[in-house]
Amino acid sequence: MRIVHYMTVIVILLIIAAYSAMRTQAPQDNRRISVDEAWVRPALTSGNSAAYLTITNDTDNPVTLTSIAVDFAAMAQVHQTIVENDMAQMQQLENGLRIGTGETIRLQPDGYHIMLMDVQQVLNEGETVSLILTFDNGETLSIEAQISNNIVNLE
Amino acid sequence: MRRQSWLVYLFGLLIVGISLVAVYIVYLLMTTPQTESITITPDTAFNGITAIEPPLLMSDFTLTNQHNEPIRLRDLSGKPILITFGFTSCPDICPFTLGEMRSIHEALADNADDINFVFISVDGERDTPDTLRDYFDLLRVDTFLIGMTGTPDSVRQLGEEYGVNFIYDEADDSGNYGVTHTAGMFLLDENQNWIRRYTYGMQASLIIEDIQQFFAGDV
Numbered sequence A: 001m002r003i004v005h006y007m008t009v010i011v012i013l014l015i016i017a018a019y020s021a022m023r024t025q026a027p028q029d030n031r032r033i034s035v036d037e038a039w040v041r042p043a044l045t046s047g048n049s050a051a052y053l054t055i056t057n058d059t060d061n062p063v064t065l066t067s068i069a070v071d072f073a074a075m076a077q078v079h080q081t082i083v084e085n086d087m088a089q090m091q092q093l094e095n096g097l098r099i100g101t102g103e104t105i106r107l108q109p110d111g112y113h114i115m116l117m118d119v120q121q122v123l124n125e126g127e128t129v130s131l132i133l134t135f136d137n138g139e140t141l142s143i144e145a146q147i148s149n150n151i152v153n154l155e
Numbered sequence B: 001m002r003r004q005s006w007l008v009y010l011f012g013l014l015i016v017g018i019s020l021v022a023v024y025i026v027y028l029l030m031t032t033p034q035t036e037s038i039t040i041t042p043d044t045a046f047n048g049i050t051a052i053e054p055p056l057l058m059s060d061f062t063l064t065n066q067h068n069e070p071i072r073l074r075d076l077s078g079k080p081i082l083i084t085f086g087f088t089s090c091p092d093i094c095p096f097t098l099g100e101m102r103s104i105h106e107a108l109a110d111n112a113d114d115i116n117f118v119f120i121s122v123d124g125e126r127d128t129p130d131t132l133r134d135y136f137d138l139l140r141v142d143t144f145l146i147g148m149t150g151t152p153d154s155v156r157q158l159g160e161e162y163g164v165n166f167i168y169d170e171a172d173d174s175g176n177y178g179v180t181h182t183a184g185m186f187l188l189d190e191n192q193n194w195i196r197r198y199t200y201g202m203q204a205s206l207i208i209e210d211i212q213q214f215f216a217g218d219v
């Protein structure tokens, strides 16, 4: 009878051990930051453009998009469009864009965008450009974005 | 004694079973992501359309079009006019609005040529007629859009009547500057009376519906 008691305790301990091992060795590839639906506005040389995309954070910690690197514009920053009295204004998110655990944030017209300043080449519809996003956890994502001017609010 | 140890054994199994279920539930709870997305929901009470009552006859003005020819507002009388103000190095708002104009033009189908689409530049220093033309080509609105550019002073003066304002932001090191300006669209009837204001960011389908109603004579 004592042996059965011990057995029960051992089995429970084994299960707990197995579970914690499962937690720590969980496959890294489904706990990551992903970016979808990236597109960029057309622009003339020395004009400005904007990139829109959807970021999902499936990691165990909140992350912040801290910088964006592109080779087709002089500067890239995360901006927020604020409409006040029908005047649209943009503000830089000085501390970057924070994405909570399990959260999905859509950068879209009238909300957030990646501002692309002083475009160095004509951005023609149908072409693609690449952007490199860096997050505060050290993760770097290289993405391809389609140049498009299709509107999103027709529905 | 034998019976008792069996009971204990069953009890042990039960505990193991419950623990397995509990661990599984905890695992599910910890791995299910809470999906939360930020969406901008417009004010439900206001659909974005402001009717100008009574309609206001707009003053005439002369600017330069994308073919470097003088153009007067009165040259366009006889057809309704859909007007927007902006600048060609605008990153977000102007391409958005011109994308909407493209959709409106497409959606109006048979009536598409019965209305003038106009873009007035608030950045005459940089927006030369050539720049306007290149920009319209780029945004594929060149086949129907009429561009108008001129000195900032003249545009500021005519814009006042539409409630349009614009502010030049400070230039960066490379001389690049943004212009904060009034967004949205303005509809004038064929006699150049201002009848509608369409708020920036409103559903384009509502603008299309409203203009179709105008053509059907319901406005």
Ligand SMILES: [Cu+2]
Pocket: A079, A080, A090, A091, A113, A114, A115, B091, B092
């Ligand atoms: Cu911006």
